[in-house]
Amino acid sequence: MAYVALYRAYRPKSFEEVSGQKVIIKTLQNALLHDKIAHAYLFSGPRGTGKTSIAKIFAKAVNCEHQPNSDPCNECAICKGIDKGDIPDVIEIDAASNNGVDEIRDLRDKVKYMPSVGKFKVYIIDEVHMLTPGAFNALLKTLEEPPKHVIFVLATTEVQKIPATILSRCQRFDFKNIETHDIVERLNIIAEKENIKISKEAIYAVAENAEGGLRDAISLLDQAISYASDMITEDDVHQVSGSVSKKALTKLLLSISNKEISAAMVTLRDLLAEGKEISRIVNDLILALRDILLEKSTKVEHPKYSELLSVFSFDRIYFYLEVLNQLQQDMKWTHQKRAYVELGLIKMMEHPTLKSIDYDALLMDLKNQVQELKENFKSAPRTIKEETGRKPLVTVKDVESILNHSDKDKKTKMLAGWEHLKNYPKPHLKMVAYLLSQGELEAVSDRMLLVYDDLSLCRQIMDPEAKKLVLELFNNKTQLIEDYVAIQKSDWLILKEVYLDQWKKGTKKPKLPAHDLKLYHEDRIEDSKEPEIISLAKEYFGNKVTIKE
Secondary structure, three states: OOOOOHHHHOOOOOHHHOOOOHHHHHHHHHHHHOOOOOOEEEEEOOOOOOHHHHHHHHHHHHHOOOOOOOOOOOOOHHHHHHHHOOOOOEEEEEOOOOOOHHHHHHHHHHOOOOOOOOOOEEEEEEOHHHOOHHHHHHHHHHHHOOOOOEEEEEEEOOHHHOOHHHHOOOEEEEOOOOOHHHHHHHHHHHHHHHOOOEOHHHHHHHHHHHOOOHHHHHHHHHHHHHHOOOOEOHHHHHHHHOOOOHHHHHHHHHHHHOOOHHHHHHHHHHHHHOOOOHHHHHHHHHHHHHHHHHHHHHOOOOOOOHHHHOOOOHHHHHHHHHHHHHHHHHHOOOOOHHHHHHHHHHHHHHOOHHHHHHHHHHHHHHHHHHHHHHHOOOOOOOOOOOOOOOOEOOOHHHHHHHHHOOOHHHHHHHHHOHHHHHHOOOHHHHHHHHHHHOOEEEEEOOEEEEEEOOHHHHHHHHOHHHHHHHHHHHOOOOOOOOEEEEEEHHHHHHHHHHHHHHHHOOOOOOOOOOOOOOOEHHHOOOOOOOOHHHHHHHHHHHHHOOOOO
């Protein structure tokens, strides 16, 4: 016997076997039970959602020998005959190839004849929107007042092309895309009956690629069976469908997030080498970002992109989607699609808007940390746990002491000359003066509190040799300061928020909670450490090496 495609072999034969469309099925079943059958129905909706299948089931049900019933029995001679196509009372017409006035006039002449076996003659006109205006006019009168033994079921994927005069004479049912879990359920039934070895991830990938069309899903499963050697895997489905795997999408999105242009281009090149279409890559990127957005918003139990949820802020996702949506539009009018995609990916990594987005994300992260510090303030210890065994170079107590004994007049006096540090006249202090100018003076008591964007600058200015020069610079005429500390700006913003919160509540000497400032004595190169060049000289020349000051 010749092979029968799965979508034909598993076409539903009763309402119970139909996936999705529960509202439509319930309405039709109630009409059957209460004998309230209309003379014309219009089924509209996307392809592969069950329009023709439900029309055939309904045609069997109205003619079934065991009516009234909510389902065809599929056992009587009429039900079996309709399934085999032996009974002429159910007539299927393809309006795409029979769309002229003559064909509809022929139909109009034949509707007056009584059904040969069943109770009703059912005309199923598929793709009815393909009829010409003249054909619609020829159908109109018959549709308005058909014989009592005739039922019309019109099916279409483009309901907007149907004349209003036709629509008003039909009971309209709008079919929706079938939910992914319904498709997965149906595929599992087919796989079990056919003894198909397929992983759960692969079945889910088939269902997602079908985009709501069950027929497309079953056809893709059929294709994957032919492609795979034994067990059907998720990669097999992606190869057959041309879609991009979750692994590749994650890799590409991580490269974009980390602004690794070369890595992103390599991933794109590899996908194209596998035969993926450029437009499909862009489309799958959009769908992946949609999933990430939904997972961040709804906090699903088992997210697909769990490793990316903390990487992408909402604003960053919106920006990426904006770029990709515009890219889709631009690609419609060019033959240089690859160049457009490459430029689009670079835009997602290097556009100035990203700086603003990253800054906003940093502020939000800092606010969250501040809130956490406030909540844990009472129970938090006053010192950082020395898990690493390293002695802090700067502590929160240092910052707290400077803030609680700050001298605003001294700070104002020092800030007045801060801009001149960039062009300091004394040669031996020029470098350290410029390094000072890169920081922000936030508070002054007998010590200064300096804040830098970069942790490495904090370490440089806190170096003992640098500290000697800084104190010489500030104390050359009068004794302004005895010492200073430098911390990173992100840490300062957290501590400042906590400090001001206590100050506003009336605390005259606020206390700061424990916080790791990430500055330790071990982070500096000790002065006693032997220079690398001397070590190499000793290795080559042994004890002959002598060091002269």
